[in-house]
Structures are given as structure tokens and as C-alpha cells.
Amino acid sequence: MPFLGQDWRSPGQSWVKTEDGWKKTTKDENETNNNVSERKSYCKEEHDKENLILSINYDVAAKKRKKDLLNNNTKIPYFHKDKWIYVHKGSTKERHGYCTLGEAFNRLDFCSAIKDTRRFNYVVRLLELIAKSQLPSLSGVAQKNYMNILERVVQKVLEDQQNVRPIKELLQTLYASLCSLVQDMGKSVLVGNINIWVHRMENILQWQQQLDNIQINRPTNTGMTFLDLPASLQLNIMHCLSDGRDLVSLGQVCPDLSALTEDRLLWKKLCQYHFSDRQIRKRLMVSDKGHLEWKKMYFKLCRCYPHKEQYSDTLQFCTHCHILFWKDTNHPCTANNPESCCKAVSPQGFINLFKF
DSSP: OOOOOTTOSOTTEEEEEETTEEEEEEHHHHHHHHHHHHHHHHHHHHHHHHHHHHHHHHHHHHHHHHHHHHSTTOSSOOOOOBSEEEOOOSOOSSOOSOOOHHHHHHHBOHHHHTTSHHHHHHHHHHHHHIIIIIGGGSOHHHHHHHHHHHHHHHHHHHHHOOSHHHHHHHHHHHHHHHHHHHHTGGGTOSSSOHHHHHHHHHHHHHHHHHHHTOOOOOOOOOSOOGGGSOHHHHHHHHTTOOOHHHHHHHHTSOHHHHHHTTOHHHHHHHHHHHSOHHHHHHTOOBOTTSOBOHHHHHHHHHHHSOOOOOOSSOEEEETTTTEEEETTSOOOOOSSSHHHHEEEEOHHHHHHTTOO
């Protein structure tokens, strides 16, 4: 039996594997096939290089768009519009990770909420609480979103010329917090370059100046005004006010209203609405005539205890599904009685949901 080694084939021939099996080819055919395969491989390499360059350019463009989108100087900031979010505080088999305050603040639809008069005060109060203590806990994207929403709030107040005082207090609180936080920039308290935050503080000062320069235009209609109403109706309307500072401002309009705003029953109901009987008993103030000074007691109680918060519309939390949602929007609840599982969430309660 002859020995068959690597060179057992005749010179000038080679075997090529095809779909039909191994075939014998000559040297010329082999060179032709090699040239064709080399050209195909070269074209494939060129095509792969072109696709690689296109993919790199696409990734760079996508990253640039994302960077421009999150940049403070962007002309059209992006706002999430989720009607509800799932609040999970730990990892489970179904979900990994947890929901933070910054994530919830980014995803919920606060941009549309500030346009709703029922939710405006709720969002403003939430912004104020975040400015006091929770701003460093937000992510960089959440901090940018916070400033964008705040800008929308200021623009709405400048256009409507309403709710000027609470926005002034919000800006003052935020500016004071940023002044203390910027000094601790070396401790990584805030996310981003210090020049960015200095620019934001300059914007806050500019907004404060714009709010100070607001001149409320008198209505052009010549119909009946508040001053034309009988004193009894004026007093009934005053009983609907829940802030004593509004009564003080109303009393500065004319002497007649000033006399009505000094009504003792008016300030008594205001104290009983905001504060408990125990709190009132601790801060009793009696005049020389032996009467309780309800007006002075109210402002003294305000300095010692928080006000009672009341909002037309609030966020709701489903204890069964652990979903946070707006009151007028439905959520995919799996409970038999969804209404019994839902409870109103105050602005402070919203922040407490994300304290682990």
C-alpha cells in the first residue's frame, strides 16, 4: 500500500472544498479563485470599516444630542410626563434596584402640574422642601430638571401675576440654600461645575428682581367690585381665606376693609383651623381688657408651629401596588377595592417615601 503524505497530489493541482464536496483544481484556477476571494474579503473589510465608522458617528451624534438635551443652556428642555410610577425600595425577583427621590421627581409629570391651578401650590411647596434639605440628594439630571421646572413656575407667575409671594419665598429659600452649599463644593455636595451653579444663582436673583417689578394691572371692566359688596358678604369671603398674611394685605386696601380684618372671630377661626387646642393653650395672649388677642396669637403660633397644609389636588399612593400617581389619573391597581388602598400624599410625605 503506497504512503500518502501531504505531497501525494500531482504538481500543479490542489483540492478545494465546495458545496458538492472536494474538487480538484489546477494551479491557474486556484490563483483565479484566490484572487476572487481576496477581492471579496477586501470588499467585505471595506464594508465593515464603513459600517463601523457610521456606527461610531451615530453613537457620537446620539451622545451629543443627549448632552445637549441635558445641558442647562438647551432651548427645549425635556420633561417626563409619566402619570404614575412604581415606588420600590429594594430588589425583588421581579425588579432590581430601587426608586430614588431624584428618579421620581424626573419621571412624574410636574411640568403639566404647574399649569393646573389645583396642583400649583402643591408643586411649589414640594420645590421649597427640596430646596431646604433635599437638593444635594438629587442626581445631576434631577437638579437640572428642578431648575427647568422652577423656571417654568416663575414664567407662569410673571404671566398670570398670581401667587407672587410664595414664589418669592421659594426663590429666597433656594438662594440661601445654594449659598451654603456652594461653599461646600469641595465636598461634592452639588453635581456639576461651580460656574454652572453661580450662573443659576444669578438667574435666581434676576427672577427675584422681575417678581419685585411686577405691577398688577387693574381690571378694565366697570362692573361690581369687592368694595361694592355689603360688609357681611365681605366678611364671609374673608372667612374663606386660609392665610393671615392675605388678610393683612386686604386690610391695607382701604380703612373699611382694615376694620373688617380686625374681627376677632375671623382670627379665632383661623387659629383653630391651623393649630390644635393644645398648641393654642400654650400660646395664650390676653389683652388689658381680658380678651384673647387672636391676631397676635396667630402670628406667634405661626412662628412656633407649621401651618395646616391644604391642597385642591395631591399625589396619591396605592399601598397595595406601591404606585405613586396623580389623583385624577388611573393606575393599574390589582386590589379588589382600589379606593381603600389609596391615600393622599403631602409634599413632606412625598419626600418621606424615599427615605430608606
